Amino acid sequence: MNVPLSITKTIHEWLFSAMNPSVASGVEMVLIALVYLTIFAVLGLFLVLLERRVAAWFQLRVGPNRVGYQGLLQTMADALKLVSKELTGTDRADKFLYNLAPYFVIISALMALAVIPFSREFQAFDINIGIFFLIAVSSIGVIGILLGGWSSNNKFALIGAMRSGVQTISYELSVGLSLLTMILLTGSLQLSEIIEVQKEGWLIAQGHIPAIIAFMIYMIAGTAETNRAPFDMVEAESELGAGFHTEYSGMKFAYFFLAEFINMFLIAAIATTVFFGGWLSPFGITESLPWLGVFWFLMKTFVLVFLMMWFRWTFPRLRVDQLLTLEWKYLLPINLVNIVLMALLVWGNLTLKF
């Protein structure tokens, strides 16, 4: 555990002076978990509100604006409602798997959140295989979706789940390969080091053409990974009702819903870290104020989140076979060529450094 933020450092030292080391580290872990759970909930609720306001703005509406200032408490109220709702389920559903599914989805999102570097010192878990860990963990989420769709004894949910399986397996490749392209530039999988490298210029600028291609592929595949429009085959409300979570209600539904938004944030956060210099300020303008890193990081992430929302509220949905055609016939070959290009670029020392 590596939490050297100055406030946390005080708490850390106090804990270790007050009790024996094994108890202290246990307590510390619980505290960190609580902090991250809070971030998770607040971020999820805020993203839902943001999406609703953005959607309203696109659609000539006002959006939620009554509960709290400018509707800030609206999603809070919604969450309260969902908590108090009855948990209905289908007859003859596989009860154990049916109840297990939401936890798979939410735990994978939470685990991935742990390695995201919000600023130089605000990162719960800085392991040396950061990117690898992220890709590995984020693909666990699909198991939850598959289980949820399969166990709820509903054919619409089953179709949704199967589509999700196909989609995630395919687009995982593109996400992985486009990130791998950037790893060629950094030479490290550790997220903090990836950011260090970018002090000489954000990777999207360092790697110029191949990096821009990689970024575009990453955003397309990332949108598909999170099952958001125009790749929301899994939910496709005009085709499948609500897809895999048709039979979920109350807080179980809310888990799926929150996880979707956290996943969107994660995809944007990874893009920020790998392509746009994470918490680094543009041209080092606030280098003397390291705590502003969180601001820069969130700023960049939310621009990308907004981009994904823009996709969702503008584009129609692809059909399931077109989705696979796009991945296997276009994105994957382009990606493979792009890796070779990037390798040549790094080998020939043609990267742009400031």
Added chain:
Amino acid sequence: METVIANNNFKSEEYFINMGPQHPATHGVLRLLLTIDGEIIKKVEPDLGYIHRSIEKMCERDSYQQIVHLTDRMDYLSANINNEAVCLAVENALELEIPDRVKVIRTIIGELTRISSHCLWWGVMGMDVGALTTYFYGFRDREMINDIMEETCGARLTMNYNVPGGLMYDIHPNFVNRVKAFITHFKTKIPEYDRLLTDNVIFQKRTQGVGILSKEDAISFGASGPVGRGSGYSCDVRKHHPYSALDRVKFNECLETAGDTFARYKVRIAELWESLSIIEQLIDNIPEGEHRVATNAVIKLPKGEFYQRVETARGELGVYIISTGTKNPYRLKFRSPGFSNLSLLNHITVGGKIGDLVATMATLDLVIPDIDR
């Protein structure tokens, strides 16, 4: 449902799925019994009647003035054109001389209704293929027409503006100006529709080559309206059997030859322009005169059979009245466009994916109360 399953001879890998009556893509209470292999549609069987009110039986009980009010509730998006159909049938039977003013106003209102219906269809079409924003854009423009209607006759959806013999009231003094303002506004909005949805690559890929209906099949299945015209079948009642003031305006019949979902889509967009042009030709020359000719309080049609065809936003609406000379019709049949258009759904969707079914159904533009009369 058990009986349905028992009657189907399922092959291996095939399964049954029940789409509707509560389903977002069926726009109301249409129930489709689908036989599916994976994602591929093997058979579509509509199950109708969830909101059947037997309007035809009710008509046998009611007077002709009352019947007009029932027609609103069939194809509620073309309410005015439905009203007009019954009124025309009754007026032709009585051989009433209808003032020019009434004819022109009826045509303008009818075309406004068509635009409003197509606006709603466009919004829903986008929503069915997954572009949720179109819905609000379509409704924004439809709202202006609804406001005009509200000012003119006090209602927004079921207008009842036509009565046998003319119109219920004269037009509101603001009518002409507001319609002109709408035309100016809407002319800037159709290109916006094109930019948002028509030119979108994903949308084109979703709709081109999907749900193909040949011209021969279109005629055989009795397709009418944009569904028939998307297959290159010239079936515009306004052209072939003009009514009201449609014989004095110039307009093109919008035809596409591809017969796929995208062709039907383009026909409707082109019809928006044509309807605007019809209104533009008439709005400045509404003749002065009476808005209604007097009829007897109790209308009795002469003995005989009367058929009136009009073009609603969905296609050809036929009103077939068999009269025995009393104040009620002996039999009144509505030939609804949606019913015939629905009958070809199985024919054009088999072999496609679930997504194709939804996109195709959107371009058939089904209004369920029109099918379940």
Added chain:
Amino acid sequence: MTNEALQQLITSWVPEIECTEEGSQFLTITVVPAKLHDLMRKLKETPETHFDYLFCLTGVDWGQALGVVYHLESTIHRHNIVVKVQTEDREHPTIDTVSDIWATAEFHEREVYDFFGIQFNNHPNMKRIFMTEEWEGYPLRKDYEDEINMIIK
């Protein structure tokens, strides 16, 4: 083709046919159920008539007899004709289907079966379309009574 020419041509095919132009804007012919299917096929397939568009199919309860009225149009010649057919049998009325000639008739005949109880021979899917299979009686018949759902005057 004018109505007179049509009338002459059709009488040459089926002499015992009844033609009239009274009380309707269309030429109306009445045919016995046994001759219906052949006549309809000829009307569609003969190039001079070419009635390829069945735009309305109506069931009518005439009191004693049950009938079906077909409204036909040619999309090439743009002429219309109305064909009527009646059957006296109210218990088991049967008429040949025309759904093999015009595909649209499949749904419309099911509607007529649903409301008038007329069975169409050789129809591919002869079952009720709007009402449930268990429904008793045929609502659009004049002698139909339902004290719960109908407001009787």
